[in-house]
Amino acid sequence: MPTLSMSPVLVSLANVFKIPVSQTTLRPTIALLNQPAKSKPSPPRTQEAKATFSTTRPLLKRKAATPVDKRVTLIRYFLHHPLTPRPLRFSRNRYLRHWTIHRAWQLHQANRRRANQLELQRQWQAMNAACEELRTGAGDGGKLFRKSMIKTGVFRDMFPIEYGRLQTEGPGEGWNHEWTRPEVRR
Amino acid sequence: MAHCERASRPLIQCLQKSSTRGVPSLQLQSTRAFQTTSLVREEAQTEAKSQPFYKNPDPTLVSSPRLERRLMRQGILPVGSRRRRAALQGSANLPFEQLPYQCFQEARKVLHADREEKLKEITATGEKIARIQALPEDERSKNSTLSRLRALEVHLETLKIHADINDPIVKKKFEDGEGDMSKPIYRYLADQKWREYRRKILVQRITQMKVIPDVLPHCDPVLDTKLYFGRKPVPPGEFVSAALSSNPPKLDVQMFEGGEKLVTIAVVDSDVPNVEADSFDFKTHYLAVNIPISATNTKVDLGQLSADSQVVLPWLPPVAQKGSPYHRLSVFILEQKDARPLDFAAVKARETDRDNTLLRTLQARYHLKPIGANLFRSIWDETTLEVMKQIGFPEADMELRRKRVEPLPYKRRNPSTFR
Numbered sequence: 189m190p191t192l193s194m195s196p197v198l199v200s201l202a203n204v205f206k207i208p209v210s211q212t213t214l215r216p217t218i219a220l221l222n223q224p225a226k227s228k229p230s231p232p233r234t235q236e237a238k239a240t241f242s243t244t245r246p247l248l249k250r251k252a253a254t255p256v257d258k259r260v261t262l263i264r265y266f267l268h269h270p271l272t273p274r275p276l277r278f279s280r281n282r283y284l285r286h287w288t289i290h291r292a293w294q295l296h297q298a299n300r301r302r303a304n305q306l307e308l309q310r311q312w313q314a315m316n317a318a319c320e321e322l323r324t325g326a327g328d329g330g331k332l333f334r335k336s337m338i339k340t341g342v343f344r345d346m347f348p349i350e351y352g353r354l355q356t357e358g359p360g361e362g363w364n365h366e367w368t369r370p371e372v373r374r
Numbered sequence: 375m376a377h378c379e380r381a382s383r384p385l386i387q388c389l390q391k392s393s394t395r396g397v398p399s400l401q402l403q404s405t406r407a408f409q410t411t412s413l414v415r416e417e418a419q420t421e422a423k424s425q426p427f428y429k430n431p432d433p434t435l436v437s438s439p440r441l442e443r444r445l446m447r448q449g450i451l452p453v454g455s456r457r458r459r460a461a462l463q464g465s466a467n468l469p470f471e472q473l474p475y476q477c478f479q480e481a482r483k484v485l486h487a488d489r490e491e492k493l494k495e496i497t498a499t500g501e502k503i504a505r506i507q508a509l510p511e512d513e514r515s516k517n518s519t520l521s522r523l524r525a526l527e528v529h530l531e532t533l534k535i536h537a538d539i540n541d542p543i544v545k546k547k548f549e550d551g552e553g554d555m556s557k558p559i560y561r562y563l564a565d566q567k568w569r570e571y572r573r574k575i576l577v578q579r580i581t582q583m584k585v586i587p588d589v590l591p592h593c594d595p596v597l598d599t600k601l602y603f604g605r606k607p608v609p610p611g612e613f614v615s616a617a618l619s620s621n622p623p624k625l626d627v628q629m630f631e632g633g634e635k636l637v638t639i640a641v642v643d644s645d646v647p648n649v650e651a652d653s654f655d656f657k658t659h660y661l662a663v664n665i666p667i668s669a670t671n672t673k674v675d676l677g678q679l680s681a682d683s684q685v686v687l688p689w690l691p692p693v694a695q696k697g698s699p700y701h702r703l704s705v706f707i708l709e710q711k712d713a714r715p716l717d718f719a720a721v722k723a724r725e726t727d728r729d730n731t732l733l734r735t736l737q738a739r740y741h742l743k744p745i746g747a748n749l750f751r752s753i754w755d756e757t758t759l760e761v762m763k764q765i766g767f768p769e770a771d772m773e774l775r776r777k778r779v780e781p782l783p784y785k786r787r788n789p790s791t792f793r
Contacts, residue, residue: 281470284470285475285478287542288478288542289481291485292480292482292540296484
């Protein structure tokens with residue numbers, strides 16, 4: 189078969205570029221990776237075959253080959269696959285530089301998260317204070333505050349367009365700026 | 375020309391046209407296009423002009439085999455690999471912090487700003503602590519003030535660590551083993567490293583071999599304790615031959631906190647066979663008190679401690695009788711309360727019996743707290759007999775045997791019940 193003689197690199201490249209090599213094996217098969225010992229030509233086998241009239245080796249006959257865990261097989265397959273990139277290997281100084289940049293980036297992100305959290309907290313507290321002011325300082329015994337807190341019928345007929353889309357930091361693609369709220373018929 | 379030189383030549387040509395000291399083929403094209411090297415490098419070159427490189431080769435830069443051989447004949451070994459040296463010939467040899475990588479330098483700026491912030495916070499916390507300590511006595515001894523003080527101190531410690539933890543130079547120094555243990559950051563890093571593997575092994579050994587419930591009810595090791603017999607390090611739980619353990623071991627006790635502690639060190643054998651009671655006894659092989667340790671003062675040689683102020687029970691070589699199961703010899707390091715010294719004369723007068731003193735009793739009697747442990751085992755080997763004769767072990771030629779269980783006499787079963 190021509191495919192068996194091809195190197196796995198060629199086979200996988202052919203697979204990537206969708207070049208039909210043959211119908212049977214496009215990738216290096218798992219079975220081949222799994223039992224490398226079997227494919228090796230072994231000289232004592234011929235002697236055994238002469239001695240006893242059996243084609244199986246005595247050890248194989250006695251017990252089946254120890255089953256390899258499927259997960260191990262898959263890990264091996266993908267680790268040694270030619271398309272798997274090689275692991276990152278850095279020199280000492282380069283690793284240290286990489287580490288420095290990584291630490292700085294982590295620190296920056298942590299600071300940003302903290303600032304964001306603090307801003308949210310500040311906004312919430314400001315809103316809370318405003319509500320409290322409305323409740324106590326408006327001079328109407330808190331009537332306005334109570335009225336404003338009534339939530340009945342808020343989302344009954346329609347709900348805000350903001351909730352129709354996942355909330356993001358900025359305006360996303362496909363935002364319909366011409367949209368206006370339709371007249372609510374009561 | 376060596377292979378590595380050939381390999382690094384295009385690199386050198388790209389990086390710098392000027393540096394041509396070690397590579398002879400490049401010396402011809404010394405037309406300087408751009409001068410980007412530092413002044414230090416320039417000086418080095420003018421210096422080199424006075425004496426050519428092949429006359430006085432630099433062990434950090436030499437890369438041709440002939441010059442290397444000449445250096446080695448003089449007894450100077452070249453530094454690093456030949457490839458590295460050849461690459462260094464063309465480099466400006468900048469210190470690590472000044473390497474001209476933009477992202478790296480920006481990252482250093484970020485980290486530096488953070489460190490400045492942390493330092494400011496450290497001074498602020500220190501001032502707060504000073505203010506609390508300056509309060510009048512009745513105000514200071516209130517529970518709320520005490521807890522606030524404690525919280526501030528813990529915060530100060532974490533700040534000290536956070537100020538330095540992002541420094542690549544600190545990391546590099548620690549990885550090279552050049553960390554200064556008097557500084558909190560290196561202590562923190564060493565602690566992390568110890569807890570990652572060595573402490574886990576230690577805790578596993580002392581719990582799996584049941585030292586923990588047998589000798590002491592509980593121990594949470596916070597000290598890295600290494601055990602050496604002679605110059606040989608002994609991993610926890612290793613079998614040590616009797617000849618080797620006839621001399622007292624050395625300890626390397628690494629503390630990960632600041633300050634100084636006074637400790638008691640005890641070596642206890644928990645497997646002395648007791649034939650009469652068909653059980654096992656304890657034996658104290660070593661006991662010493664008032665040993666000062668700190669993060670920088672780590673070496674404790676059990677044989678070198680002073681006999682008239684520290685050693686209560688001197689080293690007794692551990693021996694295991696033939697046929698007895700292995701003996702676990704556990705080394706415990708116990709912290710004395712408030713770093714106060716024990717009264718040596720009283721302890722010496724009281725603790726004279728090696729056989730009937732339990733470490734639990736000592737712990738309760740002197741208010742000790744176990745903070746470090748180690749373990750080794752001994753079993754009968756070919757050197758044990760000699761050691762037994764040296765120390766005058768009473769039953770040196772006796773072998774312990776398991777009692778043979780006599781099988782029950784054969785009894786013919788009644789065949790009628792089988793039906």
